[in-house]
Amino acid sequence: MYSEPLIRFSKSVRLFLIVIMVLVSSIGMLPSRSLAVTYAPDHVVFLDTDPDEGEIGGTISWESRDTEGVASYVITASTTYHADQAVIAEVPLKDSKFYSYSIPENTKLPENAVKLNVKTKFANGELADEWMVCALIDNTSSATPQAANLPTAKRVVFTDYDYLSNDLFPMIRVEGAEDETNITHYVLYYLDDKGEKLQQIGQVAKEESWLMKLPRNVQMPEKAKAIGVYSKGPSGESTGRVTTGIWNIPNHLPRNVMFTDTDPDQHExxxxxxxxxxxxxxxxxxxQIYFGSIDGKKFFIDEVAAGKSAYSYQIPENTMVPDEATRIEIYAANAFGECSDFGTQTIIQSDAPSAETIIVRNNPAGMDD
Structure with missing residues (x-):
């Protein structure tokens, strides 16, 4: 049973997206003008190419939204609570929604700066009450880290933010360690398929590690297969890590999933x-093959090795369907045993809402509501 794919999100993912929209797209208070107008820039992304800790350099980019009365955009660095904002640059309005500014190498960061902000400035000199931020990922690769006995983060999740096109727009979410007393930052590295470090991405303050973005189609090392997150504190960098695969959706989705039930018994x-x-x-x-439910629960069936042009798997007659399951879901998995962020499914029960193949969102264990 098969038809064109559509996107369906689980309850936890819908909540996650709402949190992103509320906390990221409108970090400030209510806008000073009409509520229907949004002056905060969108998709603010920065990649630090300066290898020294406490210094940055590289391109910050963003997209404009409503521009009536707008004169420029002001780039600042700030603490977690937007205090001690230091102005880095002011960029005039132009006839394009796409902006970028090259921050010079060796630009000193203010003490305790953990995020970059892009604020909208009006012709009368006022700043909009809403703005967009991005976590400040500071490249510190010029220093050799000391090994330290620190707890690792609980988990890290990689999402292709632009899952409808072939572009890769990485969004990374870290769930911090159970005890962060001796942790100040989390350090991100590209890893190969054996888990060896290839290149540092940078360090992010623990308070800002819950949501990070990398530039669209960011240049990665050729052999990069995963991102590893290490804990960092005054004593050094942890020897342990948590890992997430790099998934480009829809390129990593299984395609044309089909199943016809030949067992005549109900619930089998x-x-x-x-x-x-x-x-x-x-x-x-x-x-990896699962039974799946509408509310995002998964029930493991089996795993099939990759490397073929087409795949088939025989489900034995009289296989019981879990009470809540209405579909079969297939997820790609990597050398680290991790499933992709999205999978593909086919409906299996006659009393299900429809007979169609659907792209579904994977719920990492422990991140459900």
């Missing part, structure tokens, strides 16, 4: 499940 299935390989299998070592 049997038959052949088929699918085509993902467009890009370079980061995929296997496909």
């Amino acid at each position: 299935i049997g038959g052949t499940l088929t699918w085509e390989r993902a467009t890009d299998e370079s980061n995929i070592t296997s496909y």
Whole structure:
């Protein structure tokens, strides 16, 4: 049973997206003008290419939204609570929604600065009450870290923010360690398929690690397969880490998932499940098969090794379907045993809402509501 894919989010993901929209898109208070108008820039992203701690350099980019009465955009650095904001630059309004500014190498950061802000400035000199921020990821690769006995973060999740196109727009979310007393930052690295460090991305203050973005189609090391997150404190950098795969959606999705139930009994299935390989299998070592429910629960069925052009899996007759399950879901998995952030599914029960293949959002264990 198959039709064109659509996007469906679980309850936890819908809540996560709402949190993002509320806390990230409108960090300030209510706008000073009409509530229907949004002056805060969108998609603020910065990648630090200066390797020294406490200094930054590189391109910060953003997109404008409503521009009536706008004269310029002001780039500042600030603490967690937007205090001690230091002005880095002011960029005049132009006839394009796409902006970028090159911050010179060796630009000193104010003490305790943990985020960059892009604020809208009106022709009368006032700043809009709403603005957009991005976590300040400081490249510190010029220093060799000392090994330290620090707890690791609980987990890290990688999401392709632009999951509807072939562009890769990385969004990274870190859930901090249970005890962060001796932790000041989390340091991000690109890893190869064996977990070896390839290149540092940078360090982010622990308070800002809950949501980070990298530039669209960011240049990664050729062999990069994952991102590793290490804890950092005054004593050094942790030897342990948490890891997330790098997933480009929809290129890493299994395609054309189909299943026909040949078992005549209610609440039991049997038959052949088929699918085509993902467009890009370079980061995929296997496909994991699950029963899935509408509210995002998953029930593991089996795992099939990758490396073929097309796949089939025989589900035995008289296989019981979990009470809440209405579909079969297939997720790509990598060498670290992690599933991709999204999967593909096919409806399996006649009393399900519709018979269609649907792209579904994976709920990492422990991140459900």
